[in-house]
Structure formats: structure tokens, C-alpha cells
Amino acid sequence: MNNLTKIKIEKPTSEVFEAFVDPSKIGNFWFSSSSERWEQGKTITLIYEEYNAQLDIHVLKVEKDKEIIFQWGPIDENYIVTITLSELDHTTSIVTVNEEGFKETDNHFVQRLIDDKEGWVFMLTCLKAYLESGVTDLRTGLVKD
Amino acid sequence: MNNLTKIKIEKPTSEVFEAFVDPSKIGNFWFSSSSERWEQGKTITLIYEEYNAQLDIHVLKVEKDKEIIFQWGPIDENYIVTITLSELDHTTSIVTVNEEGFKETDNHFVQRLIDDKEGWVFMLTCLKAYLESGVTDLRTGLVKD
Numbered sequence: 001m002n003n004l005t006k007i008k009i010e011k012p013t014s015e016v017f018e019a020f021v022d023p024s025k026i027g028n029f030w031f032s033s034s035s036e037r038w039e040q041g042k043t044i045t046l047i048y049e050e051y052n053a054q055l056d057i058h059v060l061k062v063e064k065d066k067e068i069i070f071q072w073g074p075i076d077e078n079y080i081v082t083i084t085l086s087e088l089d090h091t092t093s094i095v096t097v098n099e100e101g102f103k104e105t106d107n108h109f110v111q112r113l114i115d116d117k118e119g120w121v122f123m124l125t126c127l128k129a130y131l132e133s134g135v136t137d138l139r140t141g142l143v144k145d
Numbered sequence: 146m147n148n149l150t151k152i153k154i155e156k157p158t159s160e161v162f163e164a165f166v167d168p169s170k171i172g173n174f175w176f177s178s179s180s181e182r183w184e185q186g187k188t189i190t191l192i193y194e195e196y197n198a199q200l201d202i203h204v205l206k207v208e209k210d211k212e213i214i215f216q217w218g219p220i221d222e223n224y225i226v227t228i229t230l231s232e233l234d235h236t237t238s239i240v241t242v243n244e245e246g247f248k249e250t251d252n253h254f255v256q257r258l259i260d261d262k263e264g265w266v267f268m269l270t271c272l273k274a275y276l277e278s279g280v281t282d283l284r285t286g287l288v289k290d
Contacts, residue, residue: 001255003259005263006287006288006289006290007286007287007288008285008286008287008288009286094288110146110255110258113255113258113259114148114258114259114262117259117262117263117266118150118262118266121262121263121266121267121270121287122266122270125266125267125270125271125274125283125286126270128283128286129270129274129278129280129283132280132282132283133274133278133280133282135274135277135278135280137277137278138270138273138274138277140153141152141153141154141270141273142151142152142153142266143151143152143153143239144151145151
């Protein structure tokens with residue numbers, strides 16, 4: 001089973017792409033830091049200071065302005081995230097995040113799906129507010145307890 | 146099973162409360178229109194023009210600046226939504242949305258949980274952007290297809 005989330009952003013795909021791969025931009029809408037520029041084959045360390053979280057992602061594929069695929073989570077669980085950018089016109093992008101690897105036999109299957117859905121919707125909405133309106137202080141608003 | 150989402154908003158609870166109950170405000174972050182002011186015992190018609198959606202909610206309880214409880218969805222399914230506002234200090238609110246009524250025996254149980262989680266996270270993030278930064282054009286960004 002997968003977890004699919006889509007949002008429309010009134011910016012060209014090149015700007016959306018850079019927001020993800022450029023470590024100086026990610027702190028405006030998602031993690032507080034990214035260890036280096038996202039490129040195919042690299043392992044990137046992402047830190048979410050405000051939630052005391054740190055994780056590595058393994059970048060499997062990068063196609064400029066079009067697609068980013070990475071693996072995250074425990075290595076034996078193999079969750080794969082695909083971010084796809086498509087341009088409706090030169091000023092509008094559709095950003096799709098598809099996370100795969102959920103197993104219905106996992107005891108925490110439903111909770112994991114829901115938690116991850118929460119994260120994707122929140123990140124994408126923060127990204128839209130950042131790119132369209134320059135709002136950069138939403139990303140720490142979600143309360144997890 | 147329930148669906149719980151929490152967000153922190155740097156505004157007093159009175160402003161958050163008015164955003165929900167005042168029909169002139171809801172179009173800045175959620176539905177395009179609300180038929181009248183939300184008050185206990187009323188049935189309110191909500192329209193989401195951009196998604197061709199219309200629904201009635203039955204307001205079960207309103208406690209000014211603190212709590213709103215309503216029933217929505219098919220009457221025999223009895224989904225209950227509780228919006229709770231708590232003030233961390235005079236300028237910061239925690240907004241909690243708890244939706245109850247999901248039945249694990251329902252064939253669409255997981256999909257309904259995930260779809261509703263998407264909606265709550267999106268609405269609350271749009272509400273935060275509206276109240277804190279005056280951004281009112283996020284609410285139509287989610288792509289459903």
C-alpha cells in the first residue's frame with residue numbers, strides 16, 4: 001500500500017526542485033538542516049532540531065526539475081519516497097509525494113500510514129506557503145505528543 | 146478509532162475561535178462558505194466550491210474560545226469532530242481536532258482515516274498561515290484525483 005499526496009504550487013518546477021535539493025532552503029519549510037546538496041547516490045543526513053529527530057536518506061535517483069527518489073527508514077523496511085514535479089504551465093507545478101513500502105501485516109501499519117500522511121501534507125503545505133508567499137515559520141507548528 | 150491532529154498557532158484562542166464560527170472568515174483557510182454563524186444546536190451548510198463539495202454539519206456544542214463539537218457525514222455513521230482550543234499563554238494557542246466514529250469493520254476504514262487526516266492537517270496548516278501571516282490562498286492547493 002502507498003501513501004500519495006499532491007499539491008499545486010504557483011511556481012515553476014525549477015524552484016520547487018531547488019527547495020528540496022539545496023540545503024540552504026530546506027529549513028524554510030521542512031527539516032532544520034540537510035547535510036549537503038541532494039544528488040543521486042548520496043546519503044544525506046536530515047535533522048529536525050525542534051522534534052529531536054535525525055535520519056539518513058539514500059538518494060536513489062535525481063532528475064533535475066522532474067523527480068527525486070530516496071529510501072528512508074530502517075534499511076530492512078525499505079520505504080521508498082518518490083517526489084514528482086510536473087509543470088501545468090510555466091508558473092504552476094503539481095508536486096506529488098508517493099511513499100511506498102507499507103506492509104499490511106505490520107502491527108503499526110495504520111498508525112504509520114497516518115503519521116506519514118500527516119507529515120507529507122504538512123510539509124507540502126509549508127512548501128507552498130514558503131514558495132508562494134515567503135512564509136517560513138510554519139514548519140515547527142505541528143504538535144506531536 | 147480516532148483521528149487526532151494538533152497545531153500551535155501564535156494567536157490567542159479568541160481569534161482562532163472566531164476563524165471557525167464567523168462565516169466571513171472560513172473562506173480564508175477552509176471551506177469557501179459557511180451558511181451562518183456556528184452556534185450550539187444549529188445545522189450549518191458548508192460549501193467547498195473548488196472541490197464541488199457541499200455538506201451539513203450539526204453543531205452539538207459551542208463553548209466560546211474553548212470548544213466546538215459537531216457531527217458530520219452520513220447520519221447513520223455518526224462521525225463526531227471535536228475542536229479544542231487551549232491557550233499556552235495570551236498569544237499562543239494549541240488547536241486540537243479529534244474526529245471519532247471510525248469503524249475498523251468498515252471496508253473503507255483505512256482510506257477514510259487517511260483522507261480525513263489529510264484534510265485536518267491541511268486545514269490546520271492553512272489556518273495557521275492565515276492567522277499568523279495573513280496568507281489566504283493556500284486552501285485550494287490540495288489536488289484530489
